[in-house]
Amino acid sequence: MSYVPLTPMDLVLAAALLAINAAISWYFRLELERSLTIAAVRMVVQLALVALVLKLVFGQTSPVWTALMGLVMVLAAGVEVASRQHRRIAGWHVLGLSTATLLFVGMTITGLGVGVIIGPDPWYAPRYVLPILGMVLGNTMTAISLVLDTLTETAHRERNAIEARLALGARRYEAMSSVLHVALRTGMMPILNAMATTGIVALPGMMTGQILAGADPIEAAKYQVLIMFLIASATALGSFFGGLAGLLLLTDKRHRLRLDRIVEAR
Amino acid sequence: MLRVEHLQVGDLPPLTFEVADGECLAVEGPSGAGKSRLLRAIADLEPAHGQVFLDGAERNEMPAPQWRTHVRYSGAEPAWWTDTARPLFPTAARVDRLLGSVALDATVLDRPIAVLSTGERQRLALVRALIDEPKVLLLDEPTTALDPQAAALVEELIRFHVLSGRSAVLVSHDRGQIERVSHARLLLPKAAGGAATGERAA
Numbered sequence: 001m002s003y004v005p006l007t008p009m010d011l012v013l014a015a016a017l018l019a020i021n022a023a024i025s026w027y028f029r030l031e032l033e034r035s036l037t038i039a040a041v042r043m044v045v046q047l048a049l050v051a052l053v054l055k056l057v058f059g060q061t062s063p064v065w066t067a068l069m070g071l072v073m074v075l076a077a078g079v080e081v082a083s084r085q086h087r088r089i090a091g092w093h094v095l096g097l098s099t100a101t102l103l104f105v106g107m108t109i110t111g112l113g114v115g116v117i118i119g120p121d122p123w124y125a126p127r128y129v130l131p132i133l134g135m136v137l138g139n140t141m142t143a144i145s146l147v148l149d150t151l152t153e154t155a156h157r158e159r160n161a162i163e164a165r166l167a168l169g170a171r172r173y174e175a176m177s178s179v180l181h182v183a184l185r186t187g188m189m190p191i192l193n194a195m196a197t198t199g200i201v202a203l204p205g206m207m208t209g210q211i212l213a214g215a216d217p218i219e220a221a222k223y224q225v226l227i228m229f230l231i232a233s234a235t236a237l238g239s240f241f242g243g244l245a246g247l248l249l250l251t252d253k254r255h256r257l258r259l260d261r262i263v264e265a266r
Numbered sequence: 267m268l269r270v271e272h273l274q275v276g277d278l279p280p281l282t283f284e285v286a287d288g289e290c291l292a293v294e295g296p297s298g299a300g301k302s303r304l305l306r307a308i309a310d311l312e313p314a315h316g317q318v319f320l321d322g323a324e325r326n327e328m329p330a331p332q333w334r335t336h337v338r339y340s341g342a343e344p345a346w347w348t349d350t351a352r353p354l355f356p357t358a359a360r361v362d363r364l365l366g367s368v369a370l371d372a373t374v375l376d377r378p379i380a381v382l383s384t385g386e387r388q389r390l391a392l393v394r395a396l397i398d399e400p401k402v403l404l405l406d407e408p409t410t411a412l413d414p415q416a417a418a419l420v421e422e423l424i425r426f427h428v429l430s431g432r433s434a435v436l437v438s439h440d441r442g443q444i445e446r447v448s449h450a451r452l453l454l455p456k457a458a459g460g461a462a463t464g465e466r467a468a
Contacts, residue, residue: 160345163311168394169335178347254310255330 002214015040057126066126070110070133074103077141084145087152087262089249097245098144101238102137109136109234117226132230135206139191139231140238147187147239151246152262154179162257172251180243187239191232198228268308268337268402268433273316275307276300280316283452285402290424290434292444295454301437302342304454305404308435309339320401338400342407344391346379351390355397364393367426368419384411392420396427403427403434409443421447 018040025032057065078099088094110133115123155162158179165175173180198204203211206227210220252258267287272280278300285291293301307314310330318325318337325333348354352375355361362372368389374382382390388411395403405424409417417440424447428434438444444451 158345158347160341160343161347164341164345164391165347166311166331167309167334167339167341169331169398171331252313254313254326256311256313 003212054126054130057130061122061125063122063124066124066129069126069130070106073130073133073137074099074106077102077137081141081145081148085149085152087149087156087264089148089152089246090261090263093249094148097249098141098148098242101144101241101245102140104241105140105234105237106133106137109230109237113226113230131206132227135227136230136234140234142190143187143235143239144242146190147183147242148246150183150186151179151243151250154182155250155257156259156262159257159259166255166257170255172255172257173247175255175257176247176251180247183246184239184243187243188235191228191235195228195232198224204228267319267321268435269319270308271317271319273304273307273314273318275304275312275314278304278454281452281454285433285435285450287431287433288428289450290428290436290448292436292438292448292451293454294444294451299454301454302406305339305406305435305437308402309334309337309404311339335398336400337402337404338395339404340391340395340406340408342410344387344394346387349378349380351375351379351394354394361393361397364396364423365390367423368393369416385413385416388412389416389420392423396423399432401432403432405434405436405438407438408436409438409440417443 018036022033022036024030025036053069057069078095081098081102082088082095085094110129113132113136114120114125114128118128120128155176162175162179166172194204204224204227207220207224210223211217249261250258268285270284271282273282274280281304283291293304295301303312306312308318310318310325310333320333320336325337346354355375365372365374370386370389370393374386374390379387388408392405392408403424408424409420412420421443424434424436428447434447436444436448
């Protein structure tokens with residue numbers, strides 16, 4: 001396996017390309033220069049820090065450090081889900097439930113994928129565990145956000161229909177069923193699209209990375225298939241638990257719709 | 267018999283009243299007084315402190331869905347969630363009879379709900395609320411979208427429901443309707459009305 005290492009100068013050249021974007025933004029008064037610059041700087045700093053941390057963790061191959069790093073990733077993803085909602089469910093519930101779901105889904109799927117299927121030595125090798133956990137969490141996070149957002153938006157819009165069903169004696173699951181369906185479909189949509197079009201429009205990032213690093217395309221494709229399966233099952237699990245928990249938070253034991261628990265994002 | 271005890275709805279003082287079998291109680295009060303919320307609270311669709319009994323059984327003694335099959339709320343804006351009304355109505359002579367009593371043809375069930383007129387939807391919603399013969403009917407403005415003839419049919423249907431030994435609580439802005447249909451009135455005080463409880467006038 002061989003690849004061409006990048007020099008700092010290479011990165012500076014690539015950054016110069018960004019200046020073209022800034023120039024266009026300035027010329028058309030899009031006022032994006034500022035956010036563009038901030039985003040670029042953030043990216044560089046974040047990736048540099050992560051690379052340093054990973055280098056440290058990979059050097060240790062310690063289960064404790066790997067678990068700790070994984071936990072930090074789960075928490076960050078949980079906070080992200082909770083803060084992304086347009087209409088938020090009040091209180092700490094969403095943060096709690098999304099973190100719990102991410103922890104559960106991340107552990108089971110990554111554990112199965114790395115520990116059982118890939119089987120590196122040792123099984124907790126951070127070089128395998130952390131990148132895969134990252135991909136699983138990233139996609140599950142997006143799915144839970146979409147599910148919760150769709151659930152609250154649709155429940156808000158369909159309030160009359162849901163309450164009409166409750167008034168006719170429906171249980172909360174029955175009254176919310178069509179809303180839950182819409183939410184779950186929305187949550188699963190990105191991964192379904194990704195699986196259906198992958199490789200035709202663009203090569204997935206991980207596969208590209210492996211090929212650039214000198215891996216055999218067939219081997220890279222096999223890894224990508226594995227990852228897609230892991231991500232798809234994680235997304236499905238995350239959507240399901242997120243949707244169910246969201247439904248329970250939006251209703252109560254007396255089978256009432258509790259839109260009063262939703263607060264608008266500021 | 268429906269009995270409401272110290273029911274706390276919104277800013278209203280706690281309300282206590284009864285609706286006997288074979289009786290229709292009209293709820294009156296200024297706009298925004300909380301008439302709809304009162305009905306929703308009785309149906310347990312909205313949390314409210316206090317107690318509501320049906321024939322001696324408190325609402326919390328039974329699962330809410332069961333309570334709502336006996337104490338049926340029919341909202342001011344009837345909502346639908348299927349393309350046609352057919353899946354919501356069992357095939358029964360009783361359904362056809364109910365539809366006929368408010369001048370609806372049975373074919374209305376197979377037409378897309380989106381193309382039905384507001385008045386047709388409102389009458390259809392009332393039939394939907396009555397199919398499983400709830401003991402108490404909570405009606406929120408049941409005839410706002412109806413012409414006088416159709417409104418008269420709906421009033422007749424409400425009267426029939428009450429005459430058959432069940433009861434109703436009616437919210438309506440139509441004075442004439444209240445006089446024609448109800449046996450008793452509950453006057454809701456203004457929201458910040460202090461200690462005055464709901465007054466029941468015969």
